[in-house]
Amino acid sequence: MIDAFTYANPTRIFFGYGKLQELPALLSDCGVGAAVLVCDRFFAAMGEDLREKTPQIAAVFSDVEPNPQLDGIKETVRLMKETGADAVIALGGGSSIDTAKFAAACACSDKTPDAHFDGAAFTAAKKIIAVPTTAGTGSEVTAVSVVSRGEEKKTVHNPVFQPTACIVDPALTMTVPPRTTLMTGLDAFTHAIEAFWSVRHGALTDALAVEAMRVILANLETSFAEGTKEARTAMAYGSLVAGLAFSVAKTAGCHACSYPLSMYHHLPHGEACAFTLDSFIRLNADDRLEGLAKTLGFSDCHALADEIIRLKTIGGLRMRFADCEGELDIDRLAKESAEHMLMQNNPVRLDEAALKKMFEALQ
C-alpha cells in the first residue's frame, strides 16, 4: 500500500541541450525585468558574453569563491540595489547558486547580510534563476544555501531560497574535467539514494530517486571517460531528477558525514559524500534496499556498494584517510557526524560508536 505523502517543488524547469541560448525569452517568460548575473572567475567571460546578448542582465558579479563568502553576497546585493534588479541569475555550480539564493533574499530586507547570517529571518526574495554548469548539486531545485563568513560555514534552509526557475543546459557541462564529472555525478547519486532511504521518503520521491539512480549508473562512466553529449545530457537530467527527490525527502548519513570530512580533510563536496557512500549502503542494507539493488541490476546491496568503489577507483577519488590531507581525529569526526541534523534522516540509527567503527575501517 502507498503511504500518505506531500510533495511540492515550485521551480519551473527549462531543460535541453543549448537551452541557454533562449535566455532572453526565458527571462521574459519568468517576468524578469532586470537581473544581476553571478558566477565564478572561470565563467566570467561567458557571463560577459551573456550580458551582451541579454538585455535584462544589468550587471555581472564574477568573483564567487568555492566556499561562497558573505562578502560576495554583499557585493551582489549592492549591485542588485544599484541596478534596481528584480532577479539574480546564478551561472555555475553550487557556490554560485548558493550566493544567488542568499543575495536574492538579502536584497528584499532592511537588515544586513551579516544579521541574516547570524540568524535574522528572511521574509521574501527577489526572483532566482539557477543555471547549473555541473551535473551534481541539484541546488537548482532546492531551498538550501550553504554560505561562509571566514571559516564559519552555515547551511540555511528557507522556502524563499527556492529558485523561480532553472535552466538546465547540458551543453554547459561539456567542458567539466573527468574527475570533477565523476565526483559531481557521485554526489548526484548520493542525493538520489539518500532521498530513497531517508526516513522522510515517500512514493513520489522514491520514483524520482530510482529514476535518477538508474540514469546516473547507466551514464556516469561514459560521461567520465568519453564525455559524450548523450552521456552528459543524461547526467544533467539524472542530477536534476535526484534534486527533485531530495528537495523533499532530504539527504541523510553520507551528507551528515561530508561536512566534517570537507572541513578537516579538505575533500570537495562530491568526493566527501562518496567517501562514505559504499559504507552507508552496507550499513543501511535492509529488505527495501536489497529490492532497490535488484531493481538497479545488482545481485544485492554489497554488489551495489562494490560498484561505487569501482567508480571511485576509476576516477582516482580518495577512499582512505591515509590518502587525505589533515590530521585524523576519528572521535571528532564521529561526534560531529552523529550530531549533524541530517543524520536524523538515516534509516538506521547510527550513534557515535557506530560511526567511529565505520571511520576506523576507512583508515
Ligand SMILES: [Zn+2]
Ligand atoms: Zn550533495
